[in-house]
Amino acid sequence: MPFRFEILARDARTRARLGRITTPHGAFTTPVFMSVGTQASVKSVTPEELLACQVEVVLANTYHLYLRPTHTLIQDLGGLHRFMHWERPILTDSGGFLVYSLAGLRKLSEEGVLFQSHLNGSRHMLTPEKVVEIQAALGSDIAMVLDECVPYPATYDYALTSQEVTTRWARRAKAVHHGTEQALFGIVQGGMYVELREKSAQELVELDFDGYALGGFSVGEAKRLMNDLIEQTAACLPEEKPRYLMGVGTPADILRCVKLGVDMFDCVMPTRNARNGYLFTRQGKLIIKNARYAQDPRPIDAHCSCYTCQHYSRAYLRHLFVAEEMLGPRLNTIHNLHYYMDVFHMIREAIVEGRLDTLQVEDITGEPNVEAPA
Amino acid sequence: MPFRFEILARDARTRARLGRITTPHGAFTTPVFMSVGTQASVKSVTPEELLACQVEVVLANTYHLYLRPTHTLIQDLGGLHRFMHWERPILTDSGGFLVYSLAGLRKLSEEGVLFQSHLNGSRHMLTPEKVVEIQAALGSDIAMVLDECVPYPATYDYALTSQEVTTRWARRAKAVHHGTEQALFGIVQGGMYVELREKSAQELVELDFDGYALGGFSVGEAKRLMNDLIEQTAACLPEEKPRYLMGVGTPADILRCVKLGVDMFDCVMPTRNARNGYLFTRQGKLIIKNARYAQDPRPIDAHCSCYTCQHYSRAYLRHLFVAEEMLGPRLNTIHNLHYYMDVFHMIREAIVEGRLDTLQVEDITGEPNVEAPA
Numbered sequence: 001m002p003f004r005f006e007i008l009a010r011d012a013r014t015r016a017r018l019g020r021i022t023t024p025h026g027a028f029t030t031p032v033f034m035s036v037g038t039q040a041s042v043k044s045v046t047p048e049e050l051l052a053c054q055v056e057v058v059l060a061n062t063y064h065l066y067l068r069p070t071h072t073l074i075q076d077l078g079g080l081h082r083f084m085h086w087e088r089p090i091l092t093d094s095g096g097f098l099v100y101s102l103a104g105l106r107k108l109s110e111e112g113v114l115f116q117s118h119l120n121g122s123r124h125m126l127t128p129e130k131v132v133e134i135q136a137a138l139g140s141d142i143a144m145v146l147d148e149c150v151p152y153p154a155t156y157d158y159a160l161t162s163q164e165v166t167t168r169w170a171r172r173a174k175a176v177h178h179g180t181e182q183a184l185f186g187i188v189q190g191g192m193y194v195e196l197r198e199k200s201a202q203e204l205v206e207l208d209f210d211g212y213a214l215g216g217f218s219v220g221e222a223k224r225l226m227n228d229l230i231e232q233t234a235a236c237l238p239e240e241k242p243r244y245l246m247g248v249g250t251p252a253d254i255l256r257c258v259k260l261g262v263d264m265f266d267c268v269m270p271t272r273n274a275r276n277g278y279l280f281t282r283q284g285k286l287i288i289k290n291a292r293y294a295q296d297p298r299p300i301d302a303h304c305s306c307y308t309c310q311h312y313s314r315a316y317l318r319h320l321f322v323a324e325e326m327l328g329p330r331l332n333t334i335h336n337l338h339y340y341m342d343v344f345h346m347i348r349e350a351i352v353e354g355r356l357d358t359l360q361v362e363d364i365t366g367e368p369n370v371e372a373p374a
Numbered sequence: 375m376p377f378r379f380e381i382l383a384r385d386a387r388t389r390a391r392l393g394r395i396t397t398p399h400g401a402f403t404t405p406v407f408m409s410v411g412t413q414a415s416v417k418s419v420t421p422e423e424l425l426a427c428q429v430e431v432v433l434a435n436t437y438h439l440y441l442r443p444t445h446t447l448i449q450d451l452g453g454l455h456r457f458m459h460w461e462r463p464i465l466t467d468s469g470g471f472l473v474y475s476l477a478g479l480r481k482l483s484e485e486g487v488l489f490q491s492h493l494n495g496s497r498h499m500l501t502p503e504k505v506v507e508i509q510a511a512l513g514s515d516i517a518m519v520l521d522e523c524v525p526y527p528a529t530y531d532y533a534l535t536s537q538e539v540t541t542r543w544a545r546r547a548k549a550v551h552h553g554t555e556q557a558l559f560g561i562v563q564g565g566m567y568v569e570l571r572e573k574s575a576q577e578l579v580e581l582d583f584d585g586y587a588l589g590g591f592s593v594g595e596a597k598r599l600m601n602d603l604i605e606q607t608a609a610c611l612p613e614e615k616p617r618y619l620m621g622v623g624t625p626a627d628i629l630r631c632v633k634l635g636v637d638m639f640d641c642v643m644p645t646r647n648a649r650n651g652y653l654f655t656r657q658g659k660l661i662i663k664n665a666r667y668a669q670d671p672r673p674i675d676a677h678c679s680c681y682t683c684q685h686y687s688r689a690y691l692r693h694l695f696v697a698e699e700m701l702g703p704r705l706n707t708i709h710n711l712h713y714y715m716d717v718f719h720m721i722r723e724a725i726v727e728g729r730l731d732t733l734q735v736e737d738i739t740g741e742p743n744v745e746a747p748a
């Protein structure tokens with residue numbers, strides 16, 4: 001089953017759309033949240049638990065899997081789906097962002113990125129072609145091109161040079177990408193300069209990718225700037241292709257960006273926050289280690305239908321956290337993922353009913369979005 | 375439903391018996407293995423996973439729960455079963471062994487044990503009466519008396535004095551234990567002196583406990599010495615009461631001691647070894663981090679029906695271990711608990727069929743028991 005994107009409905013007063021993406025490992029509805037499974041595992045939970053939380057797509061990290069256990073090993077074992085026992089869609093990132101975050105350990109050239117492994121210091125060259133090859137070996141359903149993520153702040157000249165490298169890399173990636181099974185997405189860069197974002201989008205659209213990602217956001221810029229750039233960049237992208245905002249974000253970010261026409265999201269927030277004892281509810285957040293929960297017999301959220309809320313008290317979850325019991329991060333992760341999936345369900349329902357504009361941050365987080373633009 | 379023990383069958387050529395213990399939270403068949411959930415959680419797994427592994431009884435640690443989150447808090451929240459979402463039988467230890475292991479942080483007197491918390495250095499007095507009170511608050515199905523665990527080696531005089539304290543403590547515990555719902559077990563001590571073990575057993579039997587534990591083993595003594603002492607002590611205990619060997623042990627230890635008439639066991643071995651990547655199979659052990667498993671597509675054990683063996687390769691489990699992914703300890707724990715439960719199933723089946731003497735260590739571990747007595 002080749003990659004396909006269909007728009008099923010449009011919201012009445014925002015740019016949001018309800019879509020359906022078909023992949024070799026099944027279909028899912030957009031807007032979608034992809035759960036992060038960096039090293040071929042969504043930390044602490046099984047695929048069955050992900051499914052119970054309504055997770056439909058997992059994101060794995062090309063950079064990590066390339067280094068360990070290596071893409072060739074995963075290929076020999078039948079591909080990433082079989083390796084991690086997840087038979088639903090998988091998106092693999094390009095490693096660009098992770099290489100970017102390595103800072104002193106990397107060197108960029110026209111050819112690609114020379115970097116040192118964070119594991120053992122060994123040197124590796126990632127080129128646009130190599131990144132396509134690695135993801136083909138992993139067998140993910142959606143692959144990403146290698147990009148350069150522009151730091152923030154950056155000068156116009158730096159951002160321009162970088163954007164043009166990203167386009168040339170995208171062209172090279174596209175040239176070596178084969179077959180119709182695995183989709184390949186381009187990544188719009190250009191720093192915080194709207195004209196560069198538009199230039200990047202136009203150049204990538206000419207290359208005709210299966211979808212377009214918005215990269216280089218959530219790197220320290222103001223929410224309002226991010227908002228404006230996403231709005232203007234999305235307007236340069238074709239209606240009939242999915243738009244993926246990489247690494248974003250909070251429930252408030254997501255609601256805002258869906259309204260601007262974004263279809264796909266990933267973020268470590270629900271899972272990482274869970275491990276740190278930060279729990280989301282529609283009535284506001286809970287910091288589970290707080291003493292106020294020590295004797296609290298209630299579930300995290302009385303309205304939540306997740307496994308954790310069905311069976312465990314705040315007092316028990318606090319005890320697990322304080323006692324550093326391994327079950328704690330796991331039960332918290334189940335709850336937070338369930339919450340994120342619930343938010344997306346609310347969002348999709350509001351789109352179908354043409355009333356997404358009336359869905360406010362307070363409705364999904366229980367807290368006003370102080371950072372939201374007017 | 376009050377505590378009850380019935381003997382259902384006896385092995386033909388060993389002292390092993392098949393029994394049934396009934397508690398307020400259900401019944402289970404003996405010989406039984408109790409999974410260790412020190413801090414009200416069997417590390418990394420849920421109650422549903424324990425049930426899927428055929429675990430029937432969980433052991434929780436009185437000392438740990440007394441200090442954190444405290445027995446009064448657990449009582450206020452409806453008791454330990456509800457707190458940890460485990461509705462099957464729970465045995466709580468007395469804290470005696472843990473206080474013993476604190477070494478420099480404790481001081482024994484006729485009154486009880488004065489000790490310092492390993493968490494914050496606070497001082498606490500555990501008396502036989504207090505330990506009964508704590509376990510009543512926890513609401514476990516089987517409670518243990520406070521005992522003094524004799525170090526090894528110890529002089530005869532030390533062991534005698536200690537054994538006599540343990541008896542006096544047992545008498546005080548029995549005097550304050552109320553109701554017929556929660557069972558109370560005495561603990562036979564006496565160090566490695568058979569006459570003291572016999573004296574201890576006789577004195578405790580006069581007090582008429584619901585069951586009798588053999589404490590103070592696996593503290594460094596030779597397997598043969600342990601074997602002889604257990605054999606001779608068991609002979610002093612009434613047939614119609616269950617016998618519980620505390621903190622033991624390896625599959626080989628267990629098989630040997632079942633043949634001597636022991637009915638109940640607990641040990642951290644399956645769960646702790648799992649977290650360290652040491653996996654049990656009937657064909658021998660697997661140290662999952664070994665490079666030989668890096669590309670091994672097979673499950674831990676092709677004959678095992680546990681969740682882990684049904685879905686994951688050795689290569690994936692090795693990857694999780696090496697990458698320090700939290701899912702690794704969990705999948706390993708499921709396998710090792712399943713293995714232990716399988717061993718007990720084999721043992722019970724052999725007793726029913728009157729052929730336990732023919733069940734050898736090699737049959738359950740795939741490895742000869744070099745330490746076994748002739």
